[in-house]
Amino acid sequence: METAIALDRATKRFGERTAVDALTLEIPRGATVALLGANGAGKSTTVGLLMGLHTPDAGRVTVAGLAPRTAVVQGRIAAMLQDCGLMPGVTAAEVVGLCRRMYPAPLRVEEALELAGLRELAHRRVDRMSGGQAQRLKFALVAVAGADTMLLDEPTRALDVQGRREFWAAMRNCAASGRTILFATHYLDEVEENADRVVVVARGRIVADGTPAQIREAGGKSVVRFRLPAPSMSQLPELPGRLTVEHGWATVRTADPDTVVRLLARSDAAWSDLRVAPPSLDDSFLALTGPTSPAPFEEARV
């Protein structure tokens, strides 16, 4: 499959600090990929490298096989940067019309506004839009470029729940049209619903790369909980995982919930109210990116 984005051992340092550390990543055309990481993990710098805003200190970055800035000028890639703003004092249609003229093969203004769900607000002044509307307008500015690759750097930051829902609906419209989309986020719930691949970064390196479900399994532990009267404590068999008992509830964090349940079923302990929860994405994320995790790229790859 054709490659939309490729970073080959790309490194970017700012003074003493290495923001992106020999990062290698290839994204095929048409994929929707989440770049997941805490603040400071190197997400924005990666986006900057792909847009030609930063020059890598080492390694290679290409977009559609081209140098990033060339790809930007040719309209092959467009980005919604973090903290980007809008031109005040003009209407939505006017500013989208401006951006449209910068690109060789743009969408029509109405198409871009439609994708962003802003058709009714075409003639609203930019400075009179709500946070969610403004954010979708920024998305329209990227969509109108007609670029086959779109980068979105924390596009839903500072949006409320409703605003986020509307935003992702607009994004999925675009993804459905076969574009390559790479979005950076630190909201885990957004990843599950909107990406088919998750690349987890920490300290400028990739610590995990897989589907949302795989990432969930990679770092986290399942949780087995059950009610346990105090006298039954002694009858509990040896369980794999870490056991804690609190307020009459026993909690086992384990990588092997099946065995825990089998052992419990065979035991004579008077447990009740058994429940098993899959690893939470939050836990996996913290396990993968946390300072205690060894997390070399190869080992965590799933």
Place this chain on the structure above:
Amino acid sequence: MTLHLFRLECLRMLRDPRYLALAVVAPIGFYLLFASLFGGKPTQPGELPGTVEIMVAMAAYGAIWGALSSTGPRIAHERSSGWLEQLRAMPVTGRQLLTAKIAAGLAVALPALVLVCVTAVAVKGVRLDAWQWCVLIPAMWLGSLPFALMGVALGFAVGPEAAFPLSYALYMAGSALGGLWVPPAQLSAGLRSVAHALPTNRLADVGWQIVGGHAPTVADVAVLAAWSVGFAGLAVLAYRPGKAGRRARADEASPVAAG
């Protein structure tokens, strides 16, 4: 693209009530006030009638603010709002952006300039030869260039909170010292030499020479050109193509746990 950006820049100025109030309505109001107070005096041979002299001063006063306010405070604001950052991620060069900004600064100086003259003609009965009008307006318009360049330099040099008050303070000080309020002839010798070095005074003098039937002096042109070059140089020094580098560094230097 540059043309479209220019068009939008003009459009948003014309929609801005603050621009209309300060760059268009205020000079016209001041013209009517001063021309009524001081315009009726009998004139010596070789002296300009008050209504004409003040027309030129207030036309300059309006044009200067038009050029300065549409560049300085706006650029500073767009830098902080992230609009310039967004443009940086698009196929726009810094040159295209600055061309559009400076051209828009000049364009919105024009209504300020013309409307003061129209008021003078309509209300105070000012009459000039046709050639004088034909030279006066373009000459003073072009003379607003140093102020547009000053705005660009200022917009990139200072933050959004400081840009408007600083622009306005420089504008007022330059107008007062440049003899737009009080004719330079009435200033003390020391202040007069200061006035003659200022672009505000030289812009007005271009107009005063033309309405007096003369060509603008070499000194007028030289001083305006020198300020233009100076401000253009400052603008180049202050120009920062974006805040991405700085922002990314500040942001990523302080890692915090995912929320």
